[in-house]
Amino acid sequence: MKGQFKNIIVGIKNKEDKVSATTANMINEASEMISFLQELLISVKKDILDESFDSSADEINFFKNIKPHILGKLIYYNKIYRIETACPVSNGKIYRTYFLNHLRELKEEYCQHVCNSDFYRYYRTGRTDRDETYFQLGKINYLDGLNSLVFEIDPHFSTYYDYKVARILANDLLYIYLLTKINVEQNQDLNLKNSESNRDIFWTDSKNALVELIYALYASGAISHGKIGIRKICLIFQILFRIPLNDIHHAFHRMKERTGSRTAFLDQLKASLEDYMDKNL
Template sequence: MNGKNFRKKIDQLWIDLNNSVDQINRSNNGIVSCAEEILMETDSAIRQLKELLRSYQFADWSEEIYFFKTIKPKFISLYIYYAKVLSIESSRPYSDPEVLKSYYRSERANLLHFYNEHKDFMTYYRRKSTYLDKKYFVRFKFDFKLKLSPELYSYDEEFSTSHDHLVSQILANDLLEQFLAAKINSGEYHGHSSDAIKSIEWTAPKVALTEMLYALHLTKCFNGGHADLAEIFRWAESSMNINLGNYHKTLAELRLRKTDRSKFLSLLQQNFNQYLDDLDA
């Protein structure tokens, strides 16, 4: 298998997994059942990713580093995140709002312990540093002078490096931070009813919203650029009571436009500039 086919298969595997996750999350089966189902889908995708790697030889260190620093952690972080969500939600107390709020705050505090424990590596990763990548993200290059995960002894050396799992944990915890913050700040903990807030609905074409959400995601407008695309679309659908369907397919349709593929964004810019011009008149 050549490099182009290898990357193409991985991209399709990631798209298929996200489509499955979106479909499951849109069901009304409850968060525990959804998390269980997503874990099975993610486990299957990771196994396929592992098989793909077995049939491929990296061309150089940079390609191997990219796989273990960027590609693999995307898949693993999804599994870690939903495993933690399942654990949290299946153990949550059936109690009054304040007790429940305290429960989620306690879970959130656990994240701080992880951040403090791995502060140095998180700084390295967040700053997009590369000078230690050959030690962190190349197989069979474990440097025991570095701080290593205690579970390292049980890792599959063909499918793991010393720090790719730590990247996965960082990405998963970023998602979990959003999940717990939403639970803590949920309207159920406040004195007013969310029903009293007038709902806002998207009345422009769905393709226009898809175009805008992609642009905002690519510009890293949500959570400092760490928000997952699927999470952004689920948030938009929930907030505006709309079903955007298969947005990956919609993007493919946008790419086929012969003129002005970002038509809605051009319209936004045109209308806003006209508004500013009118104010200056």
């Protein structure tokens, strides 16, 4: 892969972390990320048009992994911005219904246009045998009955299928986002209290302590080799403990400004474990 593209994904993650920690709300966060990703995509496109690729492997990797990551995030944050700016202010029934409707629409789109496609199955199963057809420029077969979007793309900077991957990635992120916005106690999909095996599992410390633990796991890359986002980790803990965490970014921002130890709960965990070890010598 071209040298200048090696750190793009890491750079996006670092930007997300910084923006999440400094913005006042999700609308501002989405707005900043949209601007950042738009500029990044324009810059990357200029580089591609000016210099092309060193090899076919570089080209395939770019259109299969790099560009879809940028574009997928851009689609996702643009959707978030539109949803949040039209969101009801209250956290009541109208608020939950609003996000449930968006979740329902996303599921319908997935069932009707995504999950049954040959390309979706190809991508999800990790196949590579048709990568040269899907992820190299100039290989579009218009006789395959493709979506009319194919006529709107720039053939010098898109293989058409890179956009389809971007949509898949954006929808994955949007699905997690919508789940986190729906009150855990009210949504049957997230509620585990009817499960006999999980009804006695609940969080007994503060929500701030749980947020501290979640961010520690995220920052250390201890879950899924660091490839899982903070919102998804947060969702997992909300499901496991049946506890709504609301805006964890603000909680994290307050955590950074604490007087004294900024990792009070983790310090407590370490001390408790060491005491336990000493008692079992």
